[in-house]
Structure formats: C-alpha cells, structure tokens
Amino acid sequence: MALVGNIRDFGLSDFLYLVDRGYKTGCLHLSRGDEQAILFFEKGKLIYAARREGEQLGEMLIRQGKLTPEQLEQARQVQNGNTNGMTLTQIILSENMMSQEDLQQTLQTHTEESVYGLFGWPDGEFRFEQGQKPDLNEPVMPIPLPVENLIMEGVRRIDEWGRIKDRIPSTDMIVRFLDQPGAKAKGVKLSPEEWRVFARINGKDTLADIAQKTNLSEFDVCRIVYGFVTAGLVDVVKKPRPAPLTSSSRGAQPMEMPRIKKSLVSRIINRIRGM
Amino acid sequence: MQTVKMVISGAVNAGKTEFIRSISEIEVVSTERRASDDTKLIKKETTVAMDFGRIAVADDLVLHLFGTPGQKRFDFMWEILSEGMLGLVVLVDSTRPETFRETNRIIEFFTSYRDTAYVIAANKQDRPNAWSPDELRLALRQPPHVKVLPCVASERESVKNILLELLYVIMQRSED
Numbered sequence: 001m002a003l004v005g006n007i008r009d010f011g012l013s014d015f016l017y018l019v020d021r022g023y024k025t026g027c028l029h030l031s032r033g034d035e036q037a038i039l040f041f042e043k044g045k046l047i048y049a050a051r052r053e054g055e056q057l058g059e060m061l062i063r064q065g066k067l068t069p070e071q072l073e074q075a076r077q078v079q080n081g082n083t084n085g086m087t088l089t090q091i092i093l094s095e096n097m098m099s100q101e102d103l104q105q106t107l108q109t110h111t112e113e114s115v116y117g118l119f120g121w122p123d124g125e126f127r128f129e130q131g132q133k134p135d136l137n138e139p140v141m142p143i144p145l146p147v148e149n150l151i152m153e154g155v156r157r158i159d160e161w162g163r164i165k166d167r168i169p170s171t172d173m174i175v176r177f178l179d180q181p182g183a184k185a186k187g188v189k190l191s192p193e194e195w196r197v198f199a200r201i202n203g204k205d206t207l208a209d210i211a212q213k214t215n216l217s218e219f220d221v222c223r224i225v226y227g228f229v230t231a232g233l234v235d236v237v238k239k240p241r242p243a244p245l246t247s248s249s250r251g252a253q254p255m256e257m258p259r260i261k262k263s264l265v266s267r268i269i270n271r272i273r274g275m
Numbered sequence: 276m277q278t279v280k281m282v283i284s285g286a287v288n289a290g291k292t293e294f295i296r297s298i299s300e301i302e303v304v305s306t307e308r309r310a311s312d313d314t315k316l317i318k319k320e321t322t323v324a325m326d327f328g329r330i331a332v333a334d335d336l337v338l339h340l341f342g343t344p345g346q347k348r349f350d351f352m353w354e355i356l357s358e359g360m361l362g363l364v365v366l367v368d369s370t371r372p373e374t375f376r377e378t379n380r381i382i383e384f385f386t387s388y389r390d391t392a393y394v395i396a397a398n399k400q401d402r403p404n405a406w407s408p409d410e411l412r413l414a415l416r417q418p419p420h421v422k423v424l425p426c427v428a429s430e431r432e433s434v435k436n437i438l439l440e441l442l443y444v445i446m447q448r449s450e451d
Contacts, residue, residue: 004404009373010414018413166376238387260279260361260449264336268279269442271332272435275298 002130008123011163013154013230015126016147020044021232027132032124037114040134045144048107048134049114057088057139061098066106071097079136087136100142107141112150119154148188148231155227156191161219164226168207171218173236175210175225176203188231197224201234277336281441282356283326284343284381285366286374290398290428291342292326294366297434299328299340343381353384362441363393366428367415369405375414382415392445396426396437
C-alpha cells in the first residue's frame, strides 16, 4: 500500500527521516501543480532523484559531456544483448566508459540538486510506492546516498518559522544529545556555524542560552537545531518546571502518577479479557 | 465504590467516540453538537465537550473512559481529565498524515510533566493507504519502548486489545 499525504503537513525532511530509519525501499512521487519529482530509495538510502521525469541516464551524461553518443549506443547494445538485467550504470562501469568515482560524482550532483530544490516547496502531494524500483535506464548512483546530509542541506534553506515551530515551539527548550549521536554524527557534514551550535549542546542550556553564547540569532539557532533534530542527532525537551523548595525535594522532577496496586490492575485486566 | 479513569485522546476525527462506544457498557454520554468551525470540513458532528463510557469491573470497582475534546480550544479540559488517570490511549487516524503534528502535540502535553502510562492506537488500519504502526512510530518519533498498536476502533476486540496492552504497561509500573 502507498503512503500518501501532503508535504505541507508531513515535510520532506520528516519523510526522509522515516525512509532512513525504516530502511525503506521504494519510490517517492511528488507533485505540485505542473512540477513533478521522483526519488528512489533502497534500504533507506537515496539511489536516484529527478525533477524532470523521463530524462534517462544516457541523455544526461551526453548533455554533461561525460559520454559520446557513440558510447551510449554501444552501451545500449551491450544492455540489449545482456539477459542478466544489468542497469545502464553497471554497463558504463563494466565497459570502462567512465570511472566509478566520476560517475558517482556526476550522478550525486544531479541527484542532490534535484532534491535540494524540493525543500523549497511549501506544499505538494506525495505518494510513496513501497518496493517500486527504478527502470534499468534510470541514472542510479553506484553508491547509494545517506539522507542525513540531504536533510541538513534542506534545512539550511528554510527561511520561515512555521515548519521549525512544529518541532521547536519555544526557545526556552533544552537541547540534548540522543543516546548515540556520535555514530550518527559521523556521516553528517556541518558548516562552521552549525559546529558552533553543536559544540554548545550540553543538555542544560536552552536554545535562547545557545543563541546568546554563540552570538547567533534565535532563528538561526532554532533552524540549525531543527536540522539536528530532523537528522536524528538531538532532541529538544521542555525545561523542567521548578519544583517547590521543600526539605525533601531538590530540583525539578516529573509529576508522579498515583501508585496503583497490581491487584487492582489485574482485576481490570481480567474483566476486559472476559468482555 | 472505587472508580479508576482512563483517558482516550487524539486529534479531531481520530475515532475517540467510536473507540469508547465499542467497549462501554453504557450508552456513551457524548456532547455532540454541530461543529461551528473548520472541523465541519472533516465531519458534520464533532465532539465539543467530551465522551464518557463506563465498564463495571466488580461491585466495588468501576472503570471510567473519558474521551478528550478534539479541538484545540478545549485544551484546558485535558489538564482536568488527566488528573488521577490510570493511563492514556492516544488514537491516531492512520490515513491522515495531516493530523500527525497535532497527535505529537497531544502526546507532548500528556507526557511532558507526568510519567504517564500510554499506548498509541493506530486507528483505521482497515482503510486503504493506512500507515502501518511501524511507520507511525517513525512519523511520530516515538521511542521503541512505546507501544504503537494496530486498531480498528469500531471493532470491540480491537479496542479490548488496546486497553489490555495499556493495562500491561500500567501493570509493569504498579506496586505489589
């Protein structure tokens, strides 16, 4: 079954997070007016994205001067005579028409440019077809692309509070690292400004505190932290309410729920089981 | 007579009234009026106050089920309803991602200052294009220990399962 919705309500960065953490394979179809885009994922990583549907790998590489029309024709003949379902990407590499590094760089740039522009869409219908794979002629990258950097780059382009407020409703919230941010953070490339904020995260300072200490605007700090949150590096939580000062309480604690006897819960369980 | 309370919350049209109706032993007390704002785009009648259902556990023990108002302007009721509750069911309409942000707001409200026992019921799993519980967990950014369960609020067995799963969570926290 397809996942459908609108990126006005469930943003592209949220969707990339879901794809990444859910190790999803499939195709995300996006449309906004006359504009359309497709993003193919394999096990949570991006393998191909395009804004102009229909442009195939060969034409794109000729347009960029990476292949000659003769080389493309030769590659297609190999593909037609091949019964193993090799993609054009695989044939170009096996026939040594381009190095893997050059092909990866070319396709990655094309893919990233296709995705970055999508973060500017304020709305747009999406449909994720699980399990859908790209056509053999589509320019699939030899090395799939982790989405964390795409999320960060997309977030850098946010210029309004609306989306940020969904996750960070107030600058009085505290930023803290998730359990193992180190491993996840290795793959993310941060700008110097983002490092300034990253280095200030200590689980105690609020966003307002961080803005003050880094001399960045509260908007910039919130936008940067929103990126960290969306990429799954950090979490933001409300500042604990100050607890009343008594001899037995020092520091804020969550309100305790009333203690319940197991015997009482057991009686309710038995009653509901019997309904 | 001892009474205990569970709260059923969720965004507008998540299925709260139907959930309580499926399990309550009494006719659900519901203050339904014609909606006067944008909620009427979603359904003609919407809950403007609350729903109330009841399950008699024994002669000396009754379980009350309270459905929270769906609209934001009735947030103040959440605080009142949450006092002394045994646990919380958060219903999500699995077919409407536009309600996920509101669902997160509700979870945040009920859990930020209390150690609330809660489960998330991924309602309308019988509909086409319903997001699966695993997908909802990621969409709502819920940690692995929080139960996100498939649900069809119109089916009594499904509702029973949700309440039992919540009770198992409560049982783990309860004292001998």
